[in-house]
Amino acid sequence: MVSGERIVRANGVELCVETFGDAADPAVLLVHGASASMLWWEQELCERIAARGRHVVRFDNRDTGRSASWPPGRPGYSLRDMTDDAIGVLDALGIERAHVAGRSMAGAIAAGAALRHRERVTALTLVSTSPGGPGLPPMSPEFVSFTGSGGPDPGDAAAVVDYVTGLMRVFSGPSPYFDEQAMRALAVRDVARAASIASCLANHFLIELDEDARLEAIDVPTCVVHGERDPVFPLPHAHALRERIPGAELLVLPRAGHELPAPFWDTFADTVAGRPPLAVGAPAG
Template structure:
């Protein structure tokens, strides 16, 4: 699909006549990490689910390693372009990890396109909040023998002490992801080098869309205080804490997440 002047890989689930849910994943992650079974489960509850590869992931436009030709605001406009191309006037936006910043940009600068916001495993960016855990930093920096093993290692570190990490499922998805990615090196690095030009129209306090914050109780990247701070920063926001979950969305908690998302997007 061509959106915002670039080629982006987009997939939809469900009936386009249903309320749209736009799923935006975080740094380095293609749309595959919004698992198809999860998307189908949301669609089965009467939602038109949209997932896509951000620039430099999966089958979307790729740039040379270390030379991303875009900033965060471009990624925000990509999301708007996808809604335009699909004929969606307003969507329920879900921003995960780094893409919480994309969701914020949509909610502030393109509020007329946003029916609700859900922030999953993300942060306000306040430097006074607790840092990444030492265990995560050590585990995520360990050398790996291949791109697949690197992904598995990083996602194991994301799970932290959670009992839900499914290494076999993660490895199978990592193999698929690497096989379909235009440039794996770019996918693994470029998102960390873009300019995070924030919303022009304000910040979290200026969000007017109904907002749900979802956060794992054991998140080693953004400890739970980040989710609590985000809830407090957005007027009227509510917080769902996923018990024994890290910086991921493991299959055993999908029913809880789907129930919460369906309820939130019913408003």
């Protein structure tokens, strides 16, 4: 069952949310990373998680999708505010506790929620993210070159779609799972529904990264999910993250990049439904 998109008041701002499944089931809150609206937690993936007896919530972060936006280049909020937004979404929906899954930049949001709102978080899934710190391998030259190219004209929707599709290709890196048709279709939908493309493209990269980094203090069940060939945060980032969080498990997606490819959706749905596999083989093909 899909509830449809709606605007809620959360942490003092208007955010767009959508839910899947039975509200009486244990909740899973999906939080995406920089400049990504909730659409990048694909609807079919959400439905597969809901089919495993979970009430799935996805939402547009500030400056993405239909949620509140700030002037381009002047976000006026921090990563900690975005963490409080996630808890505010739970408040707005009357959800007491949730398994929180954070992807890429939102790994820090999810971890921050577990540290500062421990009573609200039942478990964590941290996807394609990093603990930061010295000694970890850098981002790939291809990713750095692409993101440093200046980006598209925000007023040219077709150029933005091309840029986002190209970015998804770079995120995929040497992975064989990149689906250009599916990524372009998502980009078209994302651009069409964004309150401010200019703000979406810029503001998350300008916010203060003030979230709590005491990963060793996390005391909820945690699974780190990471692509074997991630070009943004190479695999040692995932190993470092697992080592810092007590009892954390690591699920490596063979041959995947900085993505959550459709062939692994059932594996991921099992993971957030509380049945995390400790090893997974590469899908055929």
